[in-house]
Amino acid sequence: MNEYENAIELRGVNKTYKDFGLENVSFIVPKGCIMGFIGQNGAGKTTTIRSMLNITKINSGEISLLGLDHVQNEAEIKKRIAVVFDDLPFHDMFTPKDIAKILEGMYPEWNNNVYSDYLNRFELPYKKKIGKFSKGMKMKLQIACALSHNAELLIMDEATAGLDPVVRDEILHIFMEYLQDGERSILMSSHITSDLEKIADMVTFIDKGRILLTGYKDEIIEQHGIIKCGYDKLTTIDSDDIVSIRTNNFGAEVMVNNKEQALSKYSDCIIDPANIDDIMLFYVHRYDKEWLR
Numbered sequence: 001m002n003e004y005e006n007a008i009e010l011r012g013v014n015k016t017y018k019d020f021g022l023e024n025v026s027f028i029v030p031k032g033c034i035m036g037f038i039g040q041n042g043a044g045k046t047t048t049i050r051s052m053l054n055i056t057k058i059n060s061g062e063i064s065l066l067g068l069d070h071v072q073n074e075a076e077i078k079k080r081i082a083v084v085f086d087d088l089p090f091h092d093m094f095t096p097k098d099i100a101k102i103l104e105g106m107y108p109e110w111n112n113n114v115y116s117d118y119l120n121r122f123e124l125p126y127k128k129k130i131g132k133f134s135k136g137m138k139m140k141l142q143i144a145c146a147l148s149h150n151a152e153l154l155i156m157d158e159a160t161a162g163l164d165p166v167v168r169d170e171i172l173h174i175f176m177e178y179l180q181d182g183e184r185s186i187l188m189s190s191h192i193t194s195d196l197e198k199i200a201d202m203v204t205f206i207d208k209g210r211i212l213l214t215g216y217k218d219e220i221i222e223q224h225g226i227i228k229c230g231y232d233k234l235t236t237i238d239s240d241d242i243v244s245i246r247t248n249n250f251g252a253e254v255m256v257n258n259k260e261q262a263l264s265k266y267s268d269c270i271i272d273p274a275n276i277d278d279i280m281l282f283y284v285h286r287y288d289k290e291w292l293r
């Protein structure tokens, strides 16, 4: 098997639809990392994921998965990765048992023992038609399939969206277990930022087809802060230091992306920490920065 440093690499990816486009999308997922891929509805998460899998043909740019070109090595890549979309790609008449037979033929490393362990763990019946499964059961079944062929990379599009908080928590725990040897990697799109805040090592924010931020989660959180101040103070803050501003009756909240510097430059202001949700909201809405001009 080939050596590789990054499980996923996208460089300058462009894809144009009539009313939407991915513009110069670039980011990497180093081997061993969980990347949270965050964006609002319609931001371009699924289009990016479909492009990686060559389901959507890109107009330009480069994509490699497991160090291999995503078009030239598509067949090999697909044996070594697992993908979970938000709907089950099997006919309603099939049972988990039928699905195991199909996947056994597709994946060289399929393991029936691992699969039945996950079915037990998720309390999924082996012989019930999946048409009778709830949305959460279908999602758990997809995850069981994804984890049962020793995939080096899991790509998941809103995989935890249909699950209740208890099951979500259990699944996040299973993902962390799955990554323990440092040889496997996960890209997980979600708008449930609390899930990503819990488990992601890295985050990538996408909005309107463009990457706003990508990097290690802790560094991104550390770099950002929210200055709380009155309107009088607001005009003294350098516009270059500001990501965006949210105003209210009492004053303003100003997101800065160099908290360390802001702490010394605006030492008379309170600077609160920002979480992933705050960062996404301030970047996406770009609240009122024009207000200063």
Ligand SMILES: Nc1ncnc2c1ncn2[C@@H]1O[C@H](COP(=O)(O)OP(=O)(O)OP(=O)(O)O)[C@@H](O)[C@H]1O
Residues within 6 Å of the ligand: 017, 018, 019, 020, 039, 040, 041, 042, 043, 044, 045, 046, 047, 048, 191
């Ligand atoms: N085949 C297509 N033809 C034309 N436009 C498309 C096609 N597929 C997706 N789009 C458009 O691309 C945009 C981004 O959609 P995408 O599904 O990638 O967003 P998303 O971030 O995954 O959103 P969500 O969180 O709602 O799933 C949308 O405006 C959508 O209408």
